[in-house]
Amino acid sequence: MGGVEKTRGGGAERATSRDVARLAGVSHTAVSFVFNGRAQGNLSTKTQEKIRKAAEQLGYRPNAVARGLRRRRTAVIGLVTDEIATSPFAGRLLRGAMDMAWSSEHLVLTVDSGQDPGAEDAAVAELLDRRVDGIIYAALSLRRARVPQGLHHTFAVLANCLPEDGSLPAVIPAERAGGRSAARVLLDAGHRRVALVGGLDDIATAERLRGFRDALRTVGLTAGKDWVVRTGGEISAGYEGALRLLDGVPAYRRPTGIVCYNDRVAAGVLHAAARLGLDVPAELSVVGYDDQEHMAAFLSPPLTTVALPHRAMGETAVRLLLDAIDSGTAPPVTTRRLECPVVTRGSVGPAPSP
Numbered sequence: 001m002g003g004v005e006k007t008r009g010g011g012a013e014r015a016t017s018r019d020v021a022r023l024a025g026v027s028h029t030a031v032s033f034v035f036n037g038r039a040q041g042n043l044s045t046k047t048q049e050k051i052r053k054a055a056e057q058l059g060y061r062p063n064a065v066a067r068g069l070r071r072r073r074t075a076v077i078g079l080v081t082d083e084i085a086t087s088p089f090a091g092r093l094l095r096g097a098m099d100m101a102w103s104s105e106h107l108v109l110t111v112d113s114g115q116d117p118g119a120e121d122a123a124v125a126e127l128l129d130r131r132v133d134g135i136i137y138a139a140l141s142l143r144r145a146r147v148p149q150g151l152h153h154t155f156a157v158l159a160n161c162l163p164e165d166g167s168l169p170a171v172i173p174a175e176r177a178g179g180r181s182a183a184r185v186l187l188d189a190g191h192r193r194v195a196l197v198g199g200l201d202d203i204a205t206a207e208r209l210r211g212f213r214d215a216l217r218t219v220g221l222t223a224g225k226d227w228v229v230r231t232g233g234e235i236s237a238g239y240e241g242a243l244r245l246l247d248g249v250p251a252y253r254r255p256t257g258i259v260c261y262n263d264r265v266a267a268g269v270l271h272a273a274a275r276l277g278l279d280v281p282a283e284l285s286v287v288g289y290d291d292q293e294h295m296a297a298f299l300s301p302p303l304t305t306v307a308l309p310h311r312a313m314g315e316t317a318v319r320l321l322l323d324a325i326d327s328g329t330a331p332p333v334t335t336r337r338l339e340c341p342v343v344t345r346g347s348v349g350p351a352p353s354p
Contacts, residue, residue, distance in 0.1 A: 020054045075106050077109070080120060082115045082139050095311060096314030104318075109127065125150050134154055137156065137159070142161060144164045155325055157169050157170070157324075162335065169320060173204075174338060175204050175208050177211060178211060180212070182215075183287075186259065189351060192351065193254070194257045194258070197259070197260050197265055197269060231244075232265075235264050246276055247272075247276060251352075252354065256284060256285065256352055257286075260286065261289060263288040263299075263305055266299070267295070287347070292305075302345035303345055303346075
């Protein structure tokens, strides 16, 4: 078969469906059937293959905008974030959303609001003006979120946050189960003197602490208030909390295992242990939370941690949104909680002998 090439302004012009029809020796309608998903029952397999080969030879790609207009869709999803796009900590959520959308022939148009409610409302209005098929609102950290104005005028799903008014579906981490898993790592290694360090005044802290207490109860233990040290969420908070638990305390009275609010807190605990001359994991085992990229695996020793399912949240939110778009029915207003898996590395060992 001979090629079809048109030139305009000194460059090759993009091939059209009519070019494909001419090269394949079929009608323009037949080409439309193939690329609009209507070939089954209308065209033979041989004809479909001939059309696809012609399209491949010409480098033809269907016009997504025109196809979307015919279906009253744009094949674009809006993603409004509070500060994820400017943070290194939750980029996996964006990647998961974009990859899932791309596999379903959708693009993701992202707007980061910088936690400005007015900017969020304006971003949603702009996305609606651009006729996106639906919108995901995603937060950097788990919280109850104000629903931006206009979000109820389209298909919408929240990711890593809960709607203050309970009006929209949400995909969040199973934080309580994650807290249980973190404590269970230490309990399964034989530790019975287990403490928790770090935490903020937020949903994640409360849920992880509940899970931590759940796990201890399964082996007949309770967490004394002196061994739940709420110092914050940064490296300095972990360092401070660990010193309160370990500095000057006889070995038989100090914890042998510490669950940390996040990996930054865990880094502070490891720093404190090094300063006090405590070997990790021979004398002290440490469990983090988040599996923070470019950090957890590079601490000394590498950190055993509970991973936040950022990528899975992005993928699941897009899947829920696309299902709603395809069915033309808003997704049910439910909260989907995703597993927070344990990532085992070198910071946990057997409980030391009494």
